Amino acid sequence: xxxxxxxxxxxxxxxxxxxxxxxxxxxxxxxxxxxxxxxxxxxxxxxxxxxxxxxxxxxxxxxxxxxxxxxxxxxxxxxxxxxxxxxxxxxxxxxxxxxxxxxxxxxxxxxxxxxxxxxxxxxxxxxxxxxxxxxxxxxxxxxxxxxxxxxxxxxxxxxxxxxxxxxxxxxxxxxxxxxxxxxxxxxxxxxxxxxxxxxxxxxxxxxxxxxxxxxxxxxxxxxxxxxxxxxxxxxxxxxxxxxxxxxxxxxxxxxxxxxxxxxxxxxxxxxxxxxxxxxxxxxxxxxxxxxxxxxxxxxxxxxxxxxxxxxxxxxxxxxxxxxxxxxxxxxxxxxxxxxxxxxxxxxxxxxxxxxxxxxxxxxxxxxxxxxxxx
Numbered sequence: 001x002x003x004x005x006x007x008x009x010x011x012x013x014x015x016x017x018x019x020x021x022x023x024x025x026x027x028x029x030x031x032x033x034x035x036x037x038x039x040x041x042x043x044x045x046x047x048x049x050x051x052x053x054x055x056x057x058x059x060x061x062x063x064x065x066x067x068x069x070x071x072x073x074x075x076x077x078x079x080x081x082x083x084x085x086x087x088x089x090x091x092x093x094x095x096x097x098x099x100x101x102x103x104x105x106x107x108x109x110x111x112x113x114x115x116x117x118x119x120x121x122x123x124x125x126x127x128x129x130x131x132x133x134x135x136x137x138x139x140x141x142x143x144x145x146x147x148x149x150x151x152x153x154x155x156x157x158x159x160x161x162x163x164x165x166x167x168x169x170x171x172x173x174x175x176x177x178x179x180x181x182x183x184x185x186x187x188x189x190x191x192x193x194x195x196x197x198x199x200x201x202x203x204x205x206x207x208x209x210x211x212x213x214x215x216x217x218x219x220x221x222x223x224x225x226x227x228x229x230x231x232x233x234x235x236x237x238x239x240x241x242x243x244x245x246x247x248x249x250x251x252x253x254x255x256x257x258x259x260x261x262x263x264x265x266x267x268x269x270x271x272x273x274x275x276x277x278x279x280x281x282x283x284x285x286x287x288x289x290x291x292x293x294x295x296x297x298x299x300x301x302x303x304x305x306x307x308x309x310x311x312x313x314x315x316x317x318x319x320x321x322x323x324x325x326x327x328x329x330x331x332x333x334x335x336x337x338x339x340x341x342x343x344x345x346x347x348x349x350x351x352x353x354x355x356x357x358x359x360x361x362x363x364x365x366x367x368x369x370x371x372x373x374x
Contacts, residue, residue, distance in 0.1 A: 001124070001125065001126050001127065002110075002127050002128075003027075003028070003029050003126055003127065003128040003129070004026060004027045004028060004128070004129055004130065004374070005021060005026060005027065005028035005029070005128060005129070005130040005131075005132060005370060006028070006029055006030075006031070006111065006113055006126050006128035006130070006131050006132070007028055007029070007030040007031070007132040007134050007349075008030075008031055008099055008102075008113075008131070008132065008133055008134060008135055009030075009031075009032060009133070009134035009135040009136065009349075009350075010030055010031075010032035010034075010036075010037040010038070010091075010093035010095070010134075011037065011038050011039070011040060011041075011134065011135075011136055011350070012038060012060060012082065012350070012356060012359050013134040013136055013349040013350025013359045013362065013363070014030050014032070014037075014093070014132070014134035014349065014350075015030075015037060015038075015060065015082060015085055015086055015089075015091055016060045016061055016349070016359050016360055016362075016363035017132050017134055017347075017349045017362070017363040017366055017367065018030050018089065018091045019060065019061055019062060019063075019085070019089040019091065019363070020061050020062075020363045020364055020366070020367035021367050021370065022089050022090070022091070023061075023062060023367070024367055024368075024370075024371045026367065026370055026371060026374060029094065029126070029128075030091065030092075030093045030094065030134075031093065031094045031097040031099065031115060032093045032094070032095050032096075032097065033096070033097060033098040033099070033118070034095065034096070035095050035096055036095065037082060037083075037086060037093055038079060038082045040136075040138050040160075041075060041078065041079055041082070042079060044138075044141075044160040044161070045075055045160075046159070046162050046163050046164065046181075046184070046185065046188065047075070047163050047164045048164075048184070048188055049074075049075050049184070050072045050073060050074050050075065051072055051073045051078060051356075052072070052180060052209065052212070052264075052267040053072075053209075053212065053213070053216070053355060053356070053357075054071050054072060054209070054213045055069050055070070055071055055072070055073055057213075057216055057355070057356070057357050058073060058078075058355075058356045058357075059081075059356070059360075060085055060356065060359070060360055060363075061360050061363055061364060062089075063084075063085055063088060063089075065081060069081075072209055096117060096118045096119045097115050097116070097117055097118070097124065098115060098116050098118050099113060099114070099115045099318050100114045100115060100116055100318060101113070101114045101318050101319075101320060102114075102131060102318055102319050102320065103319075103320035104320075104344045104346070105127075108127065109129070109344075110127040110128060110129055111126075111127070111128045111129075111130075111131040111344075111345065111346070112125065112126070112127055113125070113126040113127075113128060113131065128345075129345055130345040130346075130347065130370050131345060131346050131347070132347045132348075132349055132366060133315050133319065133346070133347065133348050133349070133351075134348075134349040134350055135313065135314065135315055135350075136313070136350040136351065137311055137312070137313050137330075137331060137350070137351055137353070138311035138313075139311065139312060139313045139314030139315070139330065140311065140312060140314055141158035141159070141160040141161075141307070141309075141310075141311055142158075142307075142309050142310050142311055142312045143156075143158055143307045143309060144176075144307070144309055152305065154302055154303045154304050154305065155303070155304040155305070156304070156305045156307070157304075157305070157306055157307070158306075158307050158308075158309070159177075159181045159182070159185060159306055159307065159308040159309075160311070162185055162306055164188065164192070165185075165188040165189040165190075165191060165192030165193075165194055166192050168189055168192060168193075168194040168303075168304060169192050169193035169194060170193060170194070170195075171194050171195065171303040171304055172194070172195045172197075172301060172302045172303050172304075173189050173194045173195065173196050173197070173302065173303065173304045173305070173306065174197050174198070174199065174302045174304070174305045174306070175189070175196065175197070175198040175199070175305075175306045175308055176198075176199045176201070176305060176306070176307045176308060176309055177198075177199065177201065177307065177308035177309045177310070178198055178199065178200040178201065178202075178204055178247070178266070178282075178308075179204065179264070179266060179308060179310070180264060180266050180267060181308040182198060182306075182308030183198070183266050183268070183269070183271040184269050184271070185306055185308055186198045186271055186274075186280050187269050187270050187271040187274060187280070189306075190271075190274050190279050190280050196274075196279070196280045196281070197280070197281040197282070197283060197302075198275075198280060198281070198282055198283070199282075199283045200246050200247055200248070200282055200283065200284065203248040203249055203250040203251075204247065204248075204249070204250065204265065204266050205232070205235070205249055205250060205253075205254040205257070205265035205266065206235060206239055206242060206247060206249075206265070206266050206268050206272050207231065207235055207254060207265045207266065207267060207268065208235070208238065208267070208268055209267050211231045211234055211235060211238075212231075212254075212265065212267065214231065215227050215228070215230075215231045215254070215255050216255070218230070219255055224253070224255050224256050224259065225253060225256065227253075227255060228252075228253025228254055228255050228256055229253065231254065231255075232249075232253055232254065239268070239272050240276070242272065242275070242276075245275050245276060245282055245284075246275075246282035246283065246284030247272075247275065247282065250263075258353075258354075259336075259354075261353075262336075262352065262353025262354065263353075264353075264355075312329050312330055313326075313329060313330030313331055313351070314330060315330045316328070316329075316330040317330070325342050325343070325346065331351055332348045332351050336352055336354075337352075339351055339352050340352070340361075340362040340365050340366055341365070341366075341369065345370075347362075347366045347369070347370075348362070349362040349363060349366055350362060
């Protein structure tokens with residue numbers, strides 16, 4: 001099947017790219033391996049999750065959130081927005097279509113994509129002039145290799161399968177990872193009566209939603225280093241010195257850290273207060289090399305472990321890459337800000353670790369680039 005543009009993935013990145021192409025009258029097909037769009041949000045997020053950025057920084061191209069939308073949007077409200085977004089731009093993904101391989105053919109100057117209809121069990125072959133990889137970085141949960149984990153007799157899960165702490169009351173639970181998911185899951189567990197501990201493997205900024213909203217507004221007019229210093233000092237006033245509890249701040253400011261590395265600060269939902277009260281206990285200074293030692297010394301005291309250790313892309317499993325476009329984690333090797341553009345009509349949407357604002361920027365860039373050579 002010959003196509004102008006094939007978009008792989010119907011999450012926010014794929015939907016945004018499709019909308020931008022439609023606005024420029026560029027024909028496309030979007031395929032998705034799951035049975036719905038935004039499957040990560042539907043199936044692999046915990047019940048209490050909300051967008052951490054305020055709504056003015058969390059919309060997709062050409063469609064702001066409607067009046068009356070909460071400032072910080074809950075999961076179900078965001079899913080409703082994505083549904084309406086697809087309806088508004090008449091985006092109709094071909095669901096249950098799993099890509100097996102994608103390779104550029106020099107002879108035809110097209111991307112040859114082999115896929116499988118997982119319902120009918122049939123094979124499909126696409127030939128696209130442009131290929132947009134919009135599967136994002138969250139293809140599958142990442143659990144670090146820990147010697148002895150296979151003999152752990154309790155429940156060991158990734159945060160992508162965690163829904164609620166309601167089933168953990170009275171249990172001793174270890175959360176590995178002190179990013180946004182880990183901190184919020186720790187709060188949820190403690191709120192449901194679990195004896196909760198958390199492993200802080202890396203330095204992290206603790207912020208409030210309001211501070212990040214303020215910082216993202218100010219940084220449009222004031223140098224980022226000044227804004228970082230301002231909001232970091234306010235955070236110190238709000239939370240105090242958290243290093244004595246095992247939470248160490250990075251040397252680089254929160255917004256600059258995000259722009260340079262994609263690493264987000266933690267938006268506090270109340271976990272910092274529980275840590276200071278001793279309700280949530282922190283294993284201090286546990287980094288990658290000492291994680292295994294810590295686990296094997298303490299695993300027996302826990303009934304369950306939740307690994308909030310992030311995700312990895314699966315694009316490198318099917319994208320045939322003879323030019324080293326992807327690294328070992330399945331992310332584009334090219335750094336920000338041109339991470340969205342590959343070679344021979346290959347594009348990446350949603351890999352910049354810049355949230356929904358970054359997804360929107362990728363979608364605009366990709367659509368504009370395609371229309372310039374279409």
